[in-house]
Amino acid sequence: MNDIFMNPFSDMYAFAGNSGDDTSSSNNNENPPNARKKLSDALEVESAFGTYNKPPKLMAIEEYSRWAKKFEDWLMAFAFPSWKSLKNGYDAGSKKGETLSTSDEIESFVAEQKCIALLFQSVREDIISLIEYSSSKDLWEKLKNKCLGSKEIVKNKKKLLKKEFDLFGCLKNESVYKMIERFEQLKLELARHEISYPQDELVDKLFDSLPDEMDWQYYALMLKNTIKPADLTVDLLIERLESHELELKKTYKVNHSSYQ
Template identity: 75%
Template sequence: MDDIFLNPFSDMYAFTGSSGNNDTSSSNTNENQPKEKKKEAWESESAFGTFNKPPKLMAIEEYSRWSRKFEDWLMAFAYASWKSLKNGYTLGDKTGETLSSAEEIESFVAEQMCVALLFQSVREDIISLIDYSNAKDLWNKLKAKCIGSEEIVKNKRKLLRK
């Protein structure tokens, strides 16, 4: 077995008591190490996502980096939803009540999964006020909210050049 599995939580609950030494400085650093490792693991999990969770957008300023990670994650773990994100939902009823063919149902489920994953991966205060009609519309409006319109982007570039 050549593969090594590194678990960031492996020594989180390890005993950190002193061995009779009166040196309190070493025991304080040992007590903080599990908390620091847990914090680092949480931050990396939020930033990169896992098999079950997409990467999380925690701040508007991180949108450009997050959007690439989210698209890659969606393409790898929910391909039908990624297609829905890129093309939009056009088949059948928007409520899903009158869907009949397997293709319509599959497309509707992929659309709803994509919207759910977007809501799961974006902080509530960033996405809460966006009104959308489908996943593609939500994606485009989220981009406009985080980056700004073309005019705002041009003005930012001009400001940076000055």
């Protein structure tokens, strides 16, 4: 099974063909790195989001939560009977294909087999190959348990992540930019484990995490007094904090320039 899906109809492959005879050697070598990067980017997008013919692909266990939502959405759009089989289970039990007689039985059987095939096509082989299953629904649930862990493991992970959020703050000698990077990563982990906080709590956490230096504390107070709480989102706050840190760096360079 190929790890990357290729859409033969994509415009990204147009560069590979010849429309006529080459008249110079420069045509063969014109921007090959850019063309390869363009193709690589297109394949990466297709692998992540799927295409009309191919579902999105799970390449790493850590990406399961985001992939699962995309896979279900794709299945509902392009293979709805298979999605019903995935969610509700295959109601014909262990009946073999050759014993089916009615059109409804055959349609259910085909939808079930297609769902299993799509799952194996979508998930990296070493993640899914050793899972024993009795139906597509059973395979789906066992894949989830393998990627996210048992209920007890998931419960403990959620506790740890919530504790990490409560204790989050700027480290000693850490730039605000680096702190924001860690904050964004923590937000991503929280989302993967379906833990959500309202915007105002996230904003307050960022404010509370700023360094104790007076400049940052004054700037935080200024933002709170000039921007309405309803308008102060996490994204806006991050943008303002990063911009302020750049200004501080510029000021520092000017004040410590050797040309003064």
